[in-house]
Amino acid sequence: AATGRAARLPSWTRGMTSGRKAAGAAPAAPSEDPAAAALSGEWIARPAGRRDEEPPADTRPAPPEQALTTLAGRHNAGLSLGRLGRWTEAGEVHRAVAAEREHLLGPDHPDTLSSRHEVALSLSRTGRAADALREFRQVTDARRRVLGADHADTLAARQEKAHVLGRMGRPFEAHQ
Numbered sequence: 448a449a450t451g452r453a454a455r456l457p458s459w460t461r462g463m464t465s466g467r468k469a470a471g472a473a474p475a476a477p478s479e480d481p482a483a484a485a486l487s488g489e490w491i492a493r494p495a496g497r498r499d500e501e502p503p504a505d506t507r508p509a510p511p512e513q514a515l516t517t518l519a520g521r522h523n524a525g526l527s528l529g530r531l532g533r534w535t536e537a538g539e540v541h542r543a544v545a546a547e548r549e550h551l552l553g554p555d556h557p558d559t560l561s562s563r564h565e566v567a568l569s570l571s572r573t574g575r576a577a578d579a580l581r582e583f584r585q586v587t588d589a590r591r592r593v594l595g596a597d598h599a600d601t602l603a604a605r606q607e608k609a610h611v612l613g614r615m616g617r618p619f620e621a622h623q
Contacts, residue, residue, distance in 0.1 A: 510551040515558075518544055518551075522562055529569060538569030555593045557600065560586055564604055571607070576615050583608035 525540035545562035552559050567582035587608055590601040612621035 507553060514547075514551060518548055518558070522558075522565070525562075525565060529565070529572070534569045534572040538566060538573065541565040541569060555589055557594065560589055560593070560600070563589075564600075564607070567604075568607060571611050571614075576611050580608065580611045580615070583611060 521540060521544050525537045525544060528534075528537035528540060541562050545559060545566055548556065548559040548562050563582060563586050567579045567586060570576075570582060571579035583604055587601065587604040590598065590604055594601050609621040612618070
C-alpha cells in the first residue's frame with residue numbers, strides 16, 4: 448500500500464512516467480529556508496501557515512486512461528479545426544472537452560486549462576473579444592496559481608490576453 452506523500456498527491460499524478468514519482472526516489476526533506484522552497488519545484492498551493500503542513504488530499508478518483516486518451520484526441524481535433532479557420536466549430540469542441548476535463552481532472556489541471564485557453568482563443572477569433580478577455584484572464588490567473596508566473600503556458604495566456612486588449616483598443620492595459 449502506498450503511504451506518505453505519494454498517497455496524498457492528486458489522483459491524476461498516479462500515471463506519471465517521469466520525475467521523482469516514476470524514478471521511485473523518496474521526497475527530499477523540506478528545507479527550512481523559504482528561498483530554497485521557491486526553487487524546489489513545489490507546485491501545490493498552500494494557504495498561509497506552516498510550510499511543513501501537507502495540503503488536503505484530492506479525493507477525486509483517478510480517471511480512466513481511455514477517457515483521457517479520447518479527450519486528448521478530441522482536443523487535437525479542435526486544434527485542427529482552428530488551423531483550418533473553422534473557429535466556431537473548434538470552440539464548440541474545446542468547450543465540451545474543457546467541461547469533461549474539469550469533471551474528470553478538476554478545474555486547475557493543466558489539461559483543463561489548456562482546453563479553456565483554446566476556448567478563449569476561439570472566442571477571440573470569432574469576434575467575441577469581451578468573452579475571450581474574460582476567459583483569458585481566468586486561465587492566466589489559474590495558470591499563475593498552478594504553474595507559476597514564469598511558466599510558458601502562463602506566459603502564452605498573458606500574451607493572448609494582451610493581444611485581445613490591443614484589438615479592443617486598450618493598448619495601455621495590454622502592456623501591464
